[in-house]
Amino acid sequence: YYAKAFKKDIPQCVDILSDILLNSTIDEEAVQMEKHVILREMEEVERQTEEVIFDRLHTTAFRDSPLGYTILGPEENIRNMTREHILEYINRNYTSDRMVVAAAGDVDHKELTALVEKHFAGLPQPKRSKIILPTEKPFFCGSELLHRNDDMGPTAHVAVGFEGVPWKSPDAVTFMLMQAIVGSYRKHDEGIVPGKVSANATVRNVCNKMTVGCADMFSAFNTCYSDTGLFGFYAQCDEVALEHCVMEIMFGITSLSYAVTDEEVERAKAQLKTQLLGHLDSTTAVAEDIGRQMLAYGRRMPLAEFLKRLEVIDAEEVKRVAWKYLHDAEVAVAGLGPLFGMPQLINLRRATFWLRY
Numbered sequence: 001y002y003a004k005a006f007k008k009d010i011p012q013c014v015d016i017l018s019d020i021l022l023n024s025t026i027d028e029e030a031v032q033m034e035k036h037v038i039l040r041e042m043e044e045v046e047r048q049t050e051e052v053i054f055d056r057l058h059t060t061a062f063r064d065s066p067l068g069y070t071i072l073g074p075e076e077n078i079r080n081m082t083r084e085h086i087l088e089y090i091n092r093n094y095t096s097d098r099m100v101v102a103a104a105g106d107v108d109h110k111e112l113t114a115l116v117e118k119h120f121a122g123l124p125q126p127k128r129s130k131i132i133l134p135t136e137k138p139f140f141c142g143s144e145l146l147h148r149n150d151d152m153g154p155t156a157h158v159a160v161g162f163e164g165v166p167w168k169s170p171d172a173v174t175f176m177l178m179q180a181i182v183g184s185y186r187k188h189d190e191g192i193v194p195g196k197v198s199a200n201a202t203v204r205n206v207c208n209k210m211t212v213g214c215a216d217m218f219s220a221f222n223t224c225y226s227d228t229g230l231f232g233f234y235a236q237c238d239e240v241a242l243e244h245c246v247m248e249i250m251f252g253i254t255s256l257s258y259a260v261t262d263e264e265v266e267r268a269k270a271q272l273k274t275q276l277l278g279h280l281d282s283t284t285a286v287a288e289d290i291g292r293q294m295l296a297y298g299r300r301m302p303l304a305e306f307l308k309r310l311e312v313i314d315a316e317e318v319k320r321v322a323w324k325y326l327h328d329a330e331v332a333v334a335g336l337g338p339l340f341g342m343p344q345l346i347n348l349r350r351a352t353f354w355l356r357y
Helices: 007-023 028-046 049-061 075-079 083-093 109-119 172-182 201-208 239-257 262-279 283-297 303-311 315-325 345-350
Strands: 143-148 155-163 184-186 215-224 229-238 332-337
Touching: 007 109, 028 049, 028 075, 028 083, 049 143, 049 155, 049 229, 049 332, 155 239, 172 215, 172 229, 172 239, 172 262, 172 303, 172 315, 184 201, 201 215, 201 239, 215 239, 229 239, 239 315, 239 345, 262 303, 262 315
Parallel strands: 143 332
Antiparallel strands: 155 229, 155 332, 184 215, 215 229
16 A cells, blocks of 8 residues: 655645544455455456466465466466455454555654654554464475467567575675676667667577577566575567577576676676666655665665665676585476477476586
8 A cells, every 4th residue: 555645745645644544344246256356367367478477477486385376376266256355354364563664755853752652552563373384485496387379470489497596695685786798688678779689698599509599588577575586587489499599598507607707797786786776766666675674674774775785796606606505406497379399397407507628
C-alpha cells in the first residue's frame, strides 16, 4: 500500500493507509468480483511467454518447495477463496514484525513517527502460526522442464538458471556485477552500437558467429531470495539458431570463472551505477527501495556503502565468485516453443566448465 501527497496532507494519508490495513470489511460480494478479475489476470499471464518460462524455471529448479510454486497459484485455489480465508490470512500475517512504514521526499521524520505510533498502534503482535512452514533452504535441482510446440512459430523461448545467493550474502554485489558483464541484447533495440560491434563479448559472439537464423533477444538475470537465489539467462531466438545462441551465452557465463578482464569489470561497474542511480529518480522509487531493504536486510544500506562494496571488486574477485558458484555447477532449464535444436541437459551441464591443460 502506498500514497503520494503534499506535505500538509501526510496525516490524512497515514490515517487512510492505517484504515485500509486495520479496518477493511472485505465484503463477500467484492471478493467474488475480484476472483473473476484475478482469473482474467491469470489468463493474461499465461499468454506472456516470459512469465510462463520463469514460472517453469522455478518449478523445476526448486521443486517440492514454496519457491517452486507460481505466484497466482492453481486456478482451483482462486475459485475456492472465501472471505474467511482472506481474514485468516490478514490476522496471521498483518503483524507489526512484518511491516515497514517508509517515506521519502518532504517528510519530517519525527512527525511521521508520531503519526505511525498513533494510527498503527492497533497492529497485532506476532502470533505462533498454526501452519508449519519449511525452515530448510530450498534444494536446487539440476533438471529441465521443456514443452516442445512447433506450432508456436519460429521463435523458441529458453531460460537457463544456476543456483545463486541470498540477499545478505557477501557475494550478492558480485553477482549483480556478473549479471551486468553477461549483459543483454535486443535485435530491435540496438541503439547506436549494433550487436556485431558491441563492447560486450557475449553479445558479439551471439551476433557474429551465427550462420543461420537470428537471436531476437537475451538477458542475464539475478534473483535473490532470503536463503537462496537464481542466476542465469533468458533468450528468444529462431529455432535454427537455438543451439548456437544458448551455447554461446553459456560460454559467456562460464568464462566468468576463467577469462573475465578488468576492462569488462569496469564497464559493468559503470553500467550498474547508472542503472542504480536511474532507478532512484523519484520519491516513490526511493520509498520502495527503503521498504525493500528494511525487509531484506533489516536496515537501509546507504548508497555510499553499496558503491564502496562495488568499487573493491576486480576481475580476480569475479573469477573467485564465479568459480565458487557457477563453475562445474548444476543447471535448471525451462523451454517453450519449437525446441528441436535445444541442447541436451547433459551438454549444458558440461558447458559449465572448461578442460585446460
